Amino acid sequence: MTAITQIRRNDQPIYLDYQATTPLDPRVLEAMMPYFTYKFGNAHSRSHSYGWEAEEGVEKARAQVAKLIGADEKEVIYTSGATESNNLAIKGVADFYKDRRNHVVTTVTEHKCVLDTCRHLEQEGFTVTYLPVQQNGLVDLDVLRAAVTDKTVVVSIMAVNNEIGVIQPLAEIGKICREKGAFFHTDAAQAAGKIPLDVEAMNIDLMSISGHKIYGPKGIGALYVRRKPRVRLAAMIHGGGQERGFRSGTLPTPLCVGLGEAAEICMKEMDAEAVRLTKLRDRMLKGLNAKLPEIYVNGDLEHRIPGNLNISFAHVEGESLMMGIKNLSVSSGSACTSASLEPSYVLRALGVEEEMAHTSLRIGLGRFTTEHEVDTAVDELVHHVTKLREMSPLWEMSQEGIDIKSIEWAAH
Amino acid sequence: MTYSAKLIDHYENPRNIGSLDKSAEDVGTGLVGAPACGDVMKLQIKVGADGLIEDAKFKTFGCGSAIASSSLVTEWVKGKTIDEAETIKNTDIARHLALPPVKIHCSVLAEDAIKAAIADYRAKASKKDESREAAE
Ligand SMILES: Cc1ncc(COP(=O)(O)O)c(C=O)c1O
Numbered sequence: 001m002t003a004i005t006q007i008r009r010n011d012q013p014i015y016l017d018y019q020a021t022t023p024l025d026p027r028v029l030e031a032m033m034p035y036f037t038y039k040f041g042n043a044h045s046r047s048h049s050y051g052w053e054a055e056e057g058v059e060k061a062r063a064q065v066a067k068l069i070g071a072d073e074k075e076v077i078y079t080s081g082a083t084e085s086n087n088l089a090i091k092g093v094a095d096f097y098k099d100r101r102n103h104v105v106t107t108v109t110e111h112k113c114v115l116d117t118c119r120h121l122e123q124e125g126f127t128v129t130y131l132p133v134q135q136n137g138l139v140d141l142d143v144l145r146a147a148v149t150d151k152t153v154v155v156s157i158m159a160v161n162n163e164i165g166v167i168q169p170l171a172e173i174g175k176i177c178r179e180k181g182a183f184f185h186t187d188a189a190q191a192a193g194k195i196p197l198d199v200e201a202m203n204i205d206l207m208s209i210s211g212h213k214i215y216g217p218k219g220i221g222a223l224y225v226r227r228k229p230r231v232r233l234a235a236m237i238h239g240g241g242q243e244r245g246f247r248s249g250t251l252p253t254p255l256c257v258g259l260g261e262a263a264e265i266c267m268k269e270m271d272a273e274a275v276r277l278t279k280l281r282d283r284m285l286k287g288l289n290a291k292l293p294e295i296y297v298n299g300d301l302e303h304r305i306p307g308n309l310n311i312s313f314a315h316v317e318g319e320s321l322m323m324g325i326k327n328l329s330v331s332s333g334s335a336c337t338s339a340s341l342e343p344s345y346v347l348r349a350l351g352v353e354e355e356m357a358h359t360s361l362r363i364g365l366g367r368f369t370t371e372h373e374v375d376t377a378v379d380e381l382v383h384h385v386t387k388l389r390e391m392s393p394l395w396e397m398s399q400e401g402i403d404i405k406s407i408e409w410a411a412h
Numbered sequence: 413m414t415y416s417a418k419l420i421d422h423y424e425n426p427r428n429i430g431s432l433d434k435s436a437e438d439v440g441t442g443l444v445g446a447p448a449c450g451d452v453m454k455l456q457i458k459v460g461a462d463g464l465i466e467d468a469k470f471k472t473f474g475c476g477s478a479i480a481s482s483s484l485v486t487e488w489v490k491g492k493t494i495d496e497a498e499t500i501k502n503t504d505i506a507r508h509l510a511l512p513p514v515k516i517h518c519s520v521l522a523e524d525a526i527k528a529a530i531a532d533y534r535a536k537a538s539k540k541d542e543s544r545e546a547a548e
Contacts, residue, residue, distance in 0.1 A: 315473060316473070317450055317451065317473055317474050317475055317478075319450075319475040319476065320423070320474060320475050320476050320478070320479055323415075323423060323475070323476040324423075343450065353448075354447070354448035354449075355447030355448050355450075358447070358448075358450040390429065391426060391429045391470075391471050391472060391479065392471060392472070392473045393443065393452050393453070393454035393471040393472065393473055394447055394452055394473045395473075396431065396454075396471055404447055407443075409445070409446035409447065409448070409452075410444065410445070410446060
C-alpha cells in the first residue's frame with residue numbers, strides 16, 4: 001500500500017464530506033495518465049493498435065468493477081455516474097416490461113435522482129409505492145413484502161444512504177424480490193467499495209455505481225445488469241450501439257480505467273480500511289460525547305458504513321455551526337433559506353423532529369482522514385457548539401427546564 | 413454563500429449576548445420565530461426612567477444571518493426611545509449586513525423581535541399604570 005497521508009494542501013480546510021465526493025486517489029490518477037496521453041485511441045476502433053490498446057484498458061477496468069461486486073464483466077456497462085445508472089435502470093426496465101407490469105417500489109429516503117425518476121414514471125402512468133423507513137433508517141421487510149405485487153416490475157432500494165450511512169438488508173430484500181418475481185435494483189453509490197457486495201448472494205439484478213464516491217474520477221459510473229436470468233432494458237441513449245446497446249457513445253477511456261483501478265484498490269483495502277475508519281469514527285464520537293451533552297446520532301449506528309456520522313447538536317442551528325467551523329468541510333442537514341425552510345427529508349423520514357433536524361451535521365470520514373484531523377475536528381466542534389449554545393434561547397430554556405414544545409410558537 | 417464583512421463580524425463577535433430579568437417592570441421581552449423553522453430570536457430591552465433604551469440583549473437560535481441581524485439591532489436600539497426603536501425596518505438591517513436574498517427573512521424576524529419586545533414593555537407599563545390608578 002502506497003503511503004499517502006494527505007491529499008489536501010495545508011491551506012485547505014479539513015475535508016470531512018466523503019459522502020459528497022471523494023478525492024481521486026493518486027494511484028488511480030497514475031493508472032489513468034497514459035490514457036490521457038499516448039494511449040488516446042478509441043476503444044471501439046478495431047483496425048489498429050491504438051484502438052486495441054484503449055479497448056484493453058477499458059475491458060480490464062470492466063473486469064475490475066465486476067470483481068468488486070461478484071459479477072461477470074459482461075454484466076457491467078459504463079455510464080456517466082450513478083445518476084445516469086439509476087435513471088437507466090429504473091426507467092429502462094419499467095419501459096421494457098410496461099405491457100406486463102406497471103408498479104415500482106422504492107423508499108422515501110432514496111437519493112433525489114431515484115425519487116425524481118420515480119416521479120417521472122408516475123407521470124407516464126406507472127404506480128409507485130414509496131415505502132417509509134423505520135426510526136433507524138432501515139426498511140421494514142414485512143412492509144416491503146406486503147408492498148410487492150405481481151404487477152411490480154422493479155424494487156429500487158439504496159444499499160447505503162448518503163445522509164445517514166445506514167446499510168439496508170440487501171440479501172433479505174433480494175430474496176423477497178426473487179420470490180415475488182420483481183427485479184431488484186440497488187443504488188450502491190455509497191456502498192460499493194465500502195462494504196462487501198455480491199450480486200449473486202444478494203439476488204441483485206441491477207446495481208448503480210459512481211466513480212467519484214470510491215476515489216475514482218467524476219463523470220463515470222457503472223450499471224450492473226444481470227444476464228442470468230436476463231434483465232432487459234430499454235436504452236435511454238441511442239446511437240452506435242456500444243455497451244450492449246444499452247448506452248451508446250464513445251467510452252471515456254481514462255475515466256473507465258480510473259473507475260476500474262479505484263474499484264480494485266477499494267477491494268484490496270476494504271477490510272483494513274473499515275477497521276481504521278471505525279476506529280476514527282468511534283474516536284470522534286467519544287471525543288464529542290465527552291464534552292458535549294445532548295448530541296444525538298441519526299440513523300442506526302450498527303448497520304452503518306464506518307465513514308459516516310450524522311449528528312444533531314440540540315439547540316444549535318446547523319448552518320450557523322458550519323459558519324463557525326471554518327476549518328472543517330462538512331455538510332448540514334438543514335437548509336435555512338427562505339425558499340426551503342425544510343430540513344432534510346431523510347431525517348424527517350426517520351421521525352427526527354424538525355427542530356432537531358435543523359441542528360444536524362453530516363460528517364464523512366474517508367481514506368485520507370487522519371487521527372489528527374479527527375482530533376482537530378472534535379476541538380472545533382466542541383468550541384463552536386458551546387459558544388452557539390451560550391447564545392441559543394432554546395438552550396437557555398432547556399437549561400431552565402422549560403419544555404420547548406409547551407410554547408406556542410408562531411407559524412412561519 | 414459569501415457573506416459581507418459586517419455580517420461575519422457580527423456572527424463572530426456578537427454584541428450584547430445575554431439575558432435580562434424578564435419579570436422586571438422596565439424590561440420588555442420579545443420571543444419570535446419557531447424551532448421547527450430553524451430560527452428563534454429572543455430580544456430584550458431595558459428602558460430607563462428617561463424613556464431611553466439603556467440596555468438590550470439577545471439570544472438567537474438560527475443561521476449566521478439571523479445571529480448577525482439580532483446582534484445588529486441590539487446595537488441600534490440602545491440609546492433610542494421606544495418610539496424611535498419601533499421605526500427600525502427590516503430593509504435597513506438587510507442593507508447594512510448585505511444579506512443575500514434567501515436570508516431576508518432573518519432581518520424580518522429581527523424587526524419582529526424588536527416590535528415584540530416593545531409591545532411587551534408597553535403592556536407591562538400600562539398594567540403598572542392601571543394598578544397605580546386602582547390603588548389611588
Ligand atoms: C446514494 C447516491 N445516489 C446517487 C448519487 C449520484 O451519483 P453521481 O454523482 O455519480 O451521479 C449520489 C451522489 O450524490 C448518491 O449519494
